[in-house]
Amino acid sequence: MISSALSKNELLRDRSSMLKTARQFFYSKNILEVDCPAITQGASVDSHIDLIKVSSQNLKWRYLHSSPEYGMKRLIADGIGDIYQLSHVFRDGESSTKHNPEFMMAEWYRMDFSFEMMIQETIDFISLFLGKLPFRVMSYGQVFREYAGIDYFQASIDELLNYLTSNDVTPYPGVESEGKDAVLNLILGSLIEPKLGDNELFVLAYYPASQAALAKTRKLDGELVAERFEVYYRGIELANGYHELTDAVEQRARFLESNQFRSQLGKEQLPIDEYFLHALQKGFPDCSGVAVGFDRLMMLRHDCDIEKVIPFTWDKA
């Protein structure tokens, strides 16, 4: 990627001004700023996100959040309404020209907001940084059909592996034992993602139900899919949004499933955030939410790597 012609100080000045612009965006919509804790007793449970542990006074491990989601949802369950949080989040081991283990996330939730409205508002937010861009929404199934000629729902793991090798991507050893989603992930990451959003914002929506994370699921063309979307621009992932799951029983089942899968991958199981589950149990309003990578937006705004748009990278922090 090309490096921005601006100096570090000029980029940090623009970063400051864009933080202000982002806050104005939320303020103008009456969305309240909150600052939920970054260090928690329960962990953000995700099969493929590794957390940074910190030891606290009473010698119990706590976890740096990978997103402020659970805390924000506890506030929502208490009836706070529309909220946003601009905060640093932490994901262990994610270092590259596009990743830093500590990065800035803009996350917000909207009450009585449909999936489609959430997509539109995410696009509006992104356009503050990148200017007005056309966007298109395509389902996960459609994307696999159009970009790979694959019916992901019907295809067997062997067919998916053959597709990879016939496109010069040698799957890493053992990927088939991690299940179909792992092979689909490999196809998406190596052969599809780089092509998404050349001259437009590309919204990849309706993920397989098995990749729902914290999204509601529903039937689409006879298949169970998640009301989850991601936004891509020039092959780079910018946002991840959901029509939020409100069912505490289902949420607990997904946590247990993720933890079980973590064990299978040789990772440690994580303590479930009982405060969060309790909040869902009490009753949770219908809402949609999204998390946008603030540093990613700055990178695309200035056409440069992440190290240019943050004060210091992980290895120099």
Place this chain on the structure above:
Amino acid sequence: MPQISTNEFKAGVKIELEGQPYTIVTNEFVKPGKGQSFNRVRIKHLITGRVIERTFKSGDKADLADVTETNMRLLYREADGVTFMDDNSFEQIKIPMESLGNTVQWLLDDVLYGIVSYNGVPVNVEPPTFMEMRIVDTAPGDRGNTASGRVLKPATTETGAKIQVPIFISQDELIKVDTRTGEYVSRVSESK
């Protein structure tokens, strides 16, 4: 065998895969959405030079290849091989012609080469990136053919390499060549 994790994969690191030695060319970290992160790694076979791409699950390990690189000076050439000497130890080795690969076109007496050994056996000879050498054969420049900025003509160097040089270069001139691409870099002045 010592191992190395994907987050330490850097260009130039030598790894062993399926019993074959490779140099890492590029390493790209990929993390689609909420999925398993993986690394797309381009690797170059140390002996054949063939570049292939492999994926690794992030955090997985690969064996480090037992590869050493020493600088040795070219002493003399024979029909079946080339003899090099280590300037410090005065140790000499003869490397057969067939192990020289592309480097056969960049052999000059008294120049330092990088000798790459895999499991103690020399497998590759790396020429300096830039080398100075004399043009031994080229046609005189055709002055009528200078419409576009830089007009090139074929030439042969004293090492036997066939390259393209600007039309103003004449026979017996000393030039600088980029051995990675075989491209002409500049004229070398001989005011000594």
